[in-house]
Amino acid sequence: MLRLRLMLAALVFISCSAMAETPAKILKTPISLLNGDTITLEEYQGKKPVYLKFWASWCQPCLKEMPHFQESQEKYGDQIKIISINIGINDTIEDMNKVALKYGLTMDSAYDSDGEVAQAFKFIGTPYHLLFDRHMNLVHRGHKADESLENKLQLLASQSDTEHASHAVFSEEEQALDLPIHAPQPTAIYFTSTWCDWYLKDTRPEVSENCSRSQVEFNKLVRKYDSVNWVLVVSRLWTAQSDLDDYVQKYDIPIKGLIDTSNKAFVNYNVKHYPTLIVFKGGKEVHRTLDLTRDSQLADMLESL
Template sequence: MFIKMFLRFFIVLSITIGSINGALGSNIPNKLLNIPITLTTGEVVTLNDFKEKQPVYLKFWATWCQPCMQQMPHFQKIHEKYGKEIQVIAINLAVNDQLKDVLKVSKKFNLTMPMSLDKSGDLAQNFHLLGTPYHLLFDRQINLVHVTNDSDKALTNKIELLTKNQPLKHLNEQSLYSSEIKPIDFNTSTQAILFTATWCDWYFAQTRAEMATQCINAQNLLNLLAKQRPNLKISGQLSRLWTDDKAMKKYGQRFNIKHPLFIDKSNQYFHQLAIKNLPTLVLIKNGKIIKKITDFENANTILNEISTLR
């Protein structure tokens, strides 16, 4: 009986260990170990490149993110103090940001750490980004040991411990695991989907006024379109960043929205359709994207264009 129980335990344990990543010493999936991180220099690195060599500190950020900007001086000091012992990489979301925007911030704060722009959105999607700033720490074996939105004493202390090769508690590997998501089938229906965010109109107003105006114009346009084309399938997909059902309800009330509204909680719609600008109106016909609209200054022009959709 004991032998049978031991064998069952051993089989389960072997399967569990093998399913984690097949390589002892890291608690994150192989997919994340080997996901390419393209730096602004053109160099491509992976977390696996630093395994057994250096701990890694990844920070996701955006130029329009106010806390991100507030944290930049501390971020640079961390790199200056510990950069030889820990690999620091700044990953810009590339959402409403281009290389010129990143370089401008880099110059303003004299940033010297390696930079990356997540143009495909693969990094944010796979590392389960829910809001910026977003910090992830990995030890020398690339075990995930810290995840936070705060640049605080706890983060600094763990970075210092990592540079001294001190062991830290590993986070549950499931925090960076996700089930495989099947591609969305848009079937044959003609539809218009507005990709935006519950904070798009008021948060951008503090950092990028022109973006806030675009967000307001886009939602007003969709409301008008829903009245003019009641037979057209219209919906709004909200970014999951800093958003919950309560925020969605307030957004719907603020704009008096009557069309269906959803939070893209898995980020599947945003990722599959490569949405990198807020807001973006996507027109789909016969299951294929026929146009992406990101400029909502002239509503009449857009409405005339959409009027041809059947």
């Protein structure tokens, strides 16, 4: 009888250890595919592993990895659910489809139009690989299509167990920025990144140029309209405090910048293009522009505030 109880206890332990440690919020996060379907990790729990790859069409490392990504689909697509997720930042579905056509991508694809998927999965920079076993335990998280990722794919495709990665990243909650949109005076928030002016120079030259000239124009507006509460917010993607400090110095920006470490400000205000300037009055958005130098209404609007 004692031996039987011990065996049952061991089976319960094994069963529990196989259960997903991944938070329910992650398992239930909807991923909208371009074919019109909406799926979640929960649907594949107990059935097959899932491989998510976040990318952008202007991300050079992402494009270099695309042959490997398609290769993975062809080798493991029957055993592993593979999903391509474009982050939707300075990108369109048309841009996404061009890449898919160029590299012959055949896996299911999603376009993260509102940033909710990236937010849920703690996306911090492209390319971003997440691999979950069939119990939806995280077994790989990284930025490279390297030997480690390939080994994990092979193991999961053969239904072999592999070591779990830490799920703590999905539970971490960074403090949201306290932005003064309800201040007595009008507030203008300039959303940008510390790298869009140089990193996108080759792949998105028009965006790169706009990032640079709009930042210069923003500085002029800050100095001219002192009745407006100006705020500079930069994306957390590939950005540390030292990057922000260098950026502020590079453009001689007259105000202190903030890093949206939680990414909640970019998601809450649906900022999917760098740069974006949003003007608030009485807590309500009254103007939004993606190009400060070519917006003919911006100066008149600021004068009227």
